[in-house]
Amino acid sequence: MPDRAPPPVDRLLPTDEARDLLALVRDIARREIAPTAAEEEDAGRFPRELFTLLSESGLLGLPYDSAYGGGDQPYEVYLQVLEELAAARLTVGLGVSVHTLASHSLATYGTEEQRAAHLPGMLGGGQLGAYCLSEPASGSDAASLRTKAVRDEGHWVITGTKAWITHGGIADFYTVMARTGGEGPRGITAFLVPADAEGVRAAPPERKMGLKGSPTAQVHFDGVRIPDARRIGDEGEGFAIALAALDSGRLGIAACAIGVAQAALDEAAAYARERRQFGRPIADFQGLRFLLADMATRIEAGRALYLAAARLRDAGRPFAPQAAMAKLTCTDAAMQVTTDAVQVLGGYGYTADFPVERYLREAKVLQIVEGTNQIQRMVIARHLLGPESR
């Protein structure tokens, strides 16, 4: 393992508070997260205690209102926190991003009473969230989901199966999109379901290529009865609520991707300085220097794009197409950079003795989650050409 620590990323941060926050996050990442990342990913162990630490450190509600336990931070800052966490371990960065996604619906569309009742526990009370949109038969075409919610005397009874749920089986609450009306997007409503409600049951986690510490599981809702007070927004508004959460969530995935890519570049650059062939460090060869230069350029370009989208969001401007562009660019960059990092390390890069093969496996999933990169292109094209165009 190279012993020379790379310099931290030079970040433009808007306030002293944000600078202190990033310093705190780097410290937690270096001391608490990175040292056990490889071993725990190998073992498929979810670090619940780290999430308790992050919650106690105010890092599980950063972009939300401090009146409810959030951190009042702009997305520009929150995303750079995610990037640092993901660079140390994707399971943690992505976990915070998914928790923030799961909290978005209630924080944004909940009533005053709902927010007062639930948000403090979600944003700073140690709870962990999951976001339930996908189903076994509806992924990219999420509006065709089949999980049903039926009214029953001031309550709703939810029945169906959600698939691919990050934190499935370990979450404390599930934000669930279910069908309450006819077919299509307008028949869907959002609900906040406590994990301990009767009839909620998670299947064993999927056996994945990477991101093994982060459980991904089907979650079954078997006649789960919840009060109407846990319905988020109006009946039929659930799909719009789900998509709004995803616009912001995609920025989180973009930031996580750049974190993974940066970690891979740091490893590759350090290795290239130390590894000698033909009597010289391999970093002396122009073929590798250009590869490393391209990796660094892709990362900077991706970071600039997700920050530009975040700043639009922070200014209250529309940002959905830019979020899709950032997700597409940053996750494709991560795939390319992690692949190139393995190349820089040669045969050693292909072994589990170095982290770059893990980064490569982790980068792949980021091109799939929260809308595949094909779906991001559809979102971008729709904004460009109008909703009537396919």
Ligand SMILES: Cc1cc2nc3c(=O)[nH]c(=O)nc-3n(C[C@H](O)[C@H](O)[C@H](O)COP(=O)(O)OP(=O)(O)OC[C@H]3O[C@@H](n4cnc5c(N)ncnc54)[C@H](O)[C@@H]3O)c2cc1C
């Ligand atoms: C590790 C992991 C964690 C996840 N976490 C969550 C979670 O927490 N919550 C949640 O709700 N979901 C989650 N997902 C699900 C994820 O969002 C879906 O896998 C994704 O949306 C794709 O759906 P699908 O897998 O059913 O693929 P499909 O929709 O079946 O797509 C298969 C292929 O067809 C392509 N395709 C589909 N439609 C089109 C089209 N119109 N044009 C061009 N290409 C198209 C896709 O891009 C893809 O390449 C997770 C998935 C994984 C792998």
